[in-house]
Amino acid sequence: MAEWSRRSVIAGLGGLMTSQALSKNAFAASNAWSFAFDGLDGKRFRLADWQGHPIMIVNTASQCGFVGQFAGLQQIYNRFQLRGFKMLAVPSNDFGGQEPGGKAEILARAEGEYHVTFPIAAKAVVKGPDAHPFYQWAASRKPAETPRWNFHKYLIGRNGDLVAAFSTMTEPTDSRVIGALVSELGES
Numbered sequence: 001m002a003e004w005s006r007r008s009v010i011a012g013l014g015g016l017m018t019s020q021a022l023s024k025n026a027f028a029a030s031n032a033w034s035f036a037f038d039g040l041d042g043k044r045f046r047l048a049d050w051q052g053h054p055i056m057i058v059n060t061a062s063q064c065g066f067v068g069q070f071a072g073l074q075q076i077y078n079r080f081q082l083r084g085f086k087m088l089a090v091p092s093n094d095f096g097g098q099e100p101g102g103k104a105e106i107l108a109r110a111e112g113e114y115h116v117t118f119p120i121a122a123k124a125v126v127k128g129p130d131a132h133p134f135y136q137w138a139a140s141r142k143p144a145e146t147p148r149w150n151f152h153k154y155l156i157g158r159n160g161d162l163v164a165a166f167s168t169m170t171e172p173t174d175s176r177v178i179g180a181l182v183s184e185l186g187e188s
Contacts, residue, residue: 031160035134037088037121040103045088045119047134052158054184055086057134058172059126061098061150062091062109069151070114072172076181077118083185087118092126095149099123126152138162153177157184 032055033048047055058073070089077087091106093099099106106123110116124132126147131139138154139146145165146152153172157163164180171177 030137032134032137032156032162033160035132035137037090037124037132037134040091040106040120040122043119045121047156047160050086051160053084053086054158054163054181055088055156056181057088057090057138057154057156059092059094059124059135059147059150059152060089060110060120061093061095062101062106063098064096064150066149066151066168067109067114069172070110070116074114074116074118076172076177080181080185081118085181085185089116089118089120090126090132091120091123092147092150093123094125094127094147098150138165155180155184 033051036044036046036048039045056073056076058069060070061067073087073089077085081087089110091099106120110120124135126132126135135147141162142165145167147168149168151168153166153170154162155164155166155177163184164177166174166177
């Protein structure tokens with residue numbers, strides 16, 4: 001009888017530990033279509049609405065030395081948007097406090113100075129335990145390729161999987177970025 005009770009307790013604890021591990025890894029089991037971002041304009045951007053399209057998610061900062069990448073991001077958006085490519089900028093103040101302003105300041109730099117026409121999300125945390133759920137999911141998919149600075153680029157494939165990550169140092173018009181986009185669009 002004592003042996004049976006011990007086995008039951010061990011089995012029960014094992015099941016409890018497994019269910020806790022599964023809940024902690026919920027993001028690992030989902031795809032990008034599960035996530036949404038609030039927009040700077042109050043609109044909600046549900047990635048599921050862009051299902052079947054490649055999507056680039058980029059954490060941005062208006063006062064960053066890499067802010068000029070907005071021009072390259074707009075260039076690839078212009079080149080591929082009519083083929084189904086989607087892009088979303090996610091302003092973040094996580095790195096160097098380089099996005100301290102609000103909606104007006106963010107839009108003045110992105111739209112006013114760089115003529116960005118792709119959507120811009122509301123400011124979000126992109127690193128650490130308080131990161132937006134999308135960024136937690138992306139970190140679980142590519143833990144060695146998480147944002148280490150502003151203008152980190154994630155490419156979501158047409159099937160909702162995270163297919164590529166490009167560091168801040170990789171320009172949006174880099175041949176690796178273009179190649180990954182062309183591959184996802186099924187073009188040569």
